[in-house]
Amino acid sequence: MTSMTSDSVSAIQVSCKQTRFQIESPNYRELDVEGLNIAVSAAPPPGTTLKAKGKAASRNTSLEILSDATLRLKAGQRYALIGRNGTGKSTLIRAIAEKLIPGIPEEARISILQQTNDNGEGADAKANRRTVLEEVIERATAKDELEQEIQTLSKGIDASTADDDTNDAYAALRALRKLRHDRLQKRLFVLDKNARLRSGARGMQARKALTALEKTVAEATAAWQQDDTEIAADALQAETQEAADLLAELQIQTEPARLAHIEARAKSILTGLGFSEAMAATKAVGDLSGGWRMRTALAAALLSDADILLLDEPTNFLDMLGIVWLQKFLLAGSEGSGTDDSTAGGEPVRPPPTLVLVSHDRDFVSSATDHLILLQDKGLAYYTGDLPSYEAAQAESRKHLHKIKDAQDRQRAHLQETIQRNMREGKKNNDDTRIRQAKMRQKKLDDRWGLETNAKGHRFKLNRDMPGFHLTKRDAIEAPTEARAMHIVLPEPPDLRFPGALLSLENVCFRYGVIKRNQEPPPWTLDMVNLNVHMGDRIGIVGLNGAGKSTLIRLLVGEDSISAGAGGQARIKPTKGTVTMHPRLRLAYYAQDAVDAIRALDLNNQDEAPLTALSLLTRDVAGQLTEGDLRALLGELGLPGRLASDTPLRRLSGGQLVRCALARLLWQRPQCLVLDEVTTHLDYETSTALRQALRTWPGAVVLVSHDRWFMRGAIEAEVDDVAGSGSDDDSSDGDEGVEDGPSGRKLVYRLRAGKLTLLDGGVQQFEDLLEKRVKKLLAS
Incomplete structure (x- = not known):
């Protein structure tokens, strides 16, 4: 059986084994699929036609994601889907969400948050005009559709029961038949999709069901268009009563108490995700930036009454407060809104959905899930426990096998x-x-x-x-040779020749906007900020979204830095104070929008040959490095061989584009790395390798990140029990920090209300403050 999406850049091909037990399973929160095969093939270029002999060529160009795998989800469990960038995690959850996998019943309610959401560019004008709160409620409950059905039936019943000249005895009957016709048309669309996507015995069964429904739709269409004189009196009476009963049933679903409960939960979720009450109630969806649209989509997914909830990188656009809130919400399940009632709007609270989570934030994954699904070697492996427990078990197993x-x-x-x-x-x-x-x-x-x-x-x-006469050999002992999948070595920075601070901010103040006469000046984004960065320092900056962290970083790096991203940002200067830089400093700046900047370069590429990671880097170095040196650098960062030279940038995953952006920085051998949300899109293995490399690198690092685990390791030099090399270092306990070997000072600052404050307790102190705020949010 093969399924394929045709209206996308890539076509997903799915096949699997299936049994009648799986098909007839009434528990929509569970999946048990064996022999699952998933492949992705690139869509042909526009204007080309597929030939009859093209099937073999299509198979050759397909990228196989899963081969003879078993997909097994148990009701109510929380799974983390783990795997390297480019292994197909997003493809797998998309295949589940679109029910391309045979055996997933159409009645199952599946809600998904994707890394790239169409809301905004692909949304209709009506959706863009809705407020954030209205859009979340509509996407989660289909409220508009329900109210439209109620309105249709109400008009028909009112017209058929009117006592004046407007009385139309057949209005309720026609309204009911129109509603039936519309619902059957929607069902026809689903069955038509099944018939086109399936083959073999189940394909034949789907086509029979489609043929039967087409006859039913034709009968419903004829009934809806039937002349009033041809309708029997008993049919008129029966269907008028049926219309009244259906209206009463629909009105129960829109009772004020139920809608008030849904609206209260929606407001609570939006508040937890960073929306103010005024923003949620008045801001139009069409006026939101991409990050806020993703938060809106996440809120709708959390509010929906789903059997299976699929979240693909939900933390990408959240600050640390939103991440802590989300993990508490997911742990609370159906009680996540903070209510202790056993009913919601008069109805029993449904059990929590089965959760499948894709995230590279290790602390978030370990806290929010209790099972792992590992996508590796085109198969799915399962482990009960969190990521640290799995790594400890793997390390012990390797040691035992050796x-x-x-x-x-x-x-x-x-x-x-x-x-x-x-x-x-x-x-x-x-x-x-x-x-x-x-x-x-x-x-x-x-x-x-x-x-x-x-x-x-x-x-x-x-x-x-090993039963059976033909099985005579035992399995050989296969002990893996390396505990870590990746190892990144950052280039040694050149000497500065004379000492001094690499970067320095002295009494820096900054505000956006222009001061107008007779008006209050805009508030300070940064207020009397002082910061010095020396060789070997590790400086971490934490704070909520909108606190001004990226503004601080842009002031710090100026325009002379080697940057990845920030291509469309104008240089900003401090309103007050001074920014100084070491005259011989090589500074590398990774901006938040580095991945988007590379994608823009690819879209604007005018060359006939598609832009690849190697060709982009070759253009950057302008002959200063050989192709061998560039391939070695890209391979070190996880872009080896043909992946770097033959794969177009548009075909690379977000994590692979991050590696490309890092290569554009590191070839210059900088003495200072300024990284603004570098872990976004990176898989946990690459994050682990980069974390270890930053911890031992002799240069200076300034890091802005919402990833608590990454910040602890890269800035505070925290070493995991399983992670391997390195030693535990003492964190700084004063304003001046503690000189600790080649890494220099280790400081974590908090930016709030324009003030930069040193946290003596580091990342843990900031997390403890957020935990208290989240408890108040969930209790409200």
Whole structure:
């Protein structure tokens, strides 16, 4: 069975095994699909036509995501989908959301937040005119559609029961038949999709269902258009009563108490995600920026009454307060709005949905989920527990396997030596017994050498653990050689030749806008900020969205920095105070919009050949580095071989574009890295490798990030028990910081109301403050 989306840049092809038990399962919050295969093929260029012989070529150009995998979700569980960038996590959850996987019933309510949301560019004019609160409620409940049905039935019933000249006895009947016709048309669309997307036995069944429904739709159309004189009196009476009953049923769903409860929950969710009450009630969706649109979409997904909730990178546009709130909300489940009532608007509270979460924020994933789904090697592996527990278990397993393998290798070498000696002596002395004994031992080495324990940890027995005469060999011990998947080495910075601060802010004040006569001046975005950055320093800056962190960074780097992103931003200067920079400083600045800037370069590319990571970097270096040097740098960052030279930028994932942006910075060998939200889109393995590299790099680092785990490791030099190299360092305990080896000072500042304040307790102190605020939000 094959499914494909045709109206997208990439076509998703899906096939799987299916049984009647899975098809008929009444629990829409569970999935159990075996033999799942998913591939993505690029859509042909505009103007090209597919030939009959093109199927083989299409298969060759398809990227296989899953092969013979098992997708298993249990009702009410919270899963984190983990995998490297480009492995297909977003493709998998999109296939689930669009019900392309055979076996997912159409009745299942699935809500999804995607990394790239169409709301805004692809939204209709009516949606853009709605306020944020109205849009969230509409997307979560289809309120407008329900009210339209009520209005249609109400007009018909009122006209049929009127006592004046406007009385139309057939109005209620026609309204009911029109409603039936419209609902059948929607159902027809679903069945038509099923018939086109499925093949084989289930495809035949879907086409039969479609044919039957087409007949029903034709009958409903004829009934709706039937002349009044042809309608029997008993049918008129029965259908008029049915219209009244249906209207009463729909009106129950729009009772003021229920709608008030939904609106209260929507307001609570929007507040938790950073919307003010005035913004939610008055701001039109069409006037929102991309980040706020994504928050609106996230609020609608959380408010929806879904069986399965799919969240793809929900923390990308949230500050640390929003991240902490979201993890508490997901843990609270159906009680997330803060209410302790067992009913919602007179109805019982539904059990929490099954959650599948894609996020590279390790602290968030570990707190919000209790199961892992690992997408690797085109398969899905499952683990009960959080990410640190999984890594600890993997490390222990590797250590155990290495120990067993070393012991068996020594034993095998000893046996091999004994066999050879017995064979020599047996042939020399014509001792058949010794020769036979040596051959038996050789057979054991060849056929029955490997793991001594089964999957349950018991002693291995061939007739129990490998039944069947054809299975004679045990599994060989495969001990992985490396604990970490990636290792990044940052280039050594050149000497400055003379000492001094790399960057310095002295009594800097800044405000946006122009002071007009007889009006209050705009508030200070930055107010008397002082900051010094020396070689080896680690400076972290935390704060909520809108606090002015990016403004502070832009003032700090000026216009002479080597930047990734920020291409459309004009240079800003301090309103008061001075900004100084070391005259020999090489500064690399990673801006928040680095990925968008690279995508814009790709879209504006006028060359015939598509722009790739290698060609973009070649253009940047202008002959200062060889192609071999550039390939080595890109490979070090996770863009090796043909991925760097042959894959167009538009085909790269967000995490791969982050690596490309980092390569554009690092080839210059900077002495100071200023990173503004660099972990957005990065998978956890790359984040781990970058975190470790920043911790030991001798240059200076200024980091703005909402990723608590990354900030602790890169700035405060926190070392995980499993993560590996490095040592725990003491965090700073004063304004001057503590000199700690080559890393220099380790300071975390909080920016709030224009003031930059040193946090003695570092990231943990900031997180504790946010925890208190979140408790108040959830209790309100």
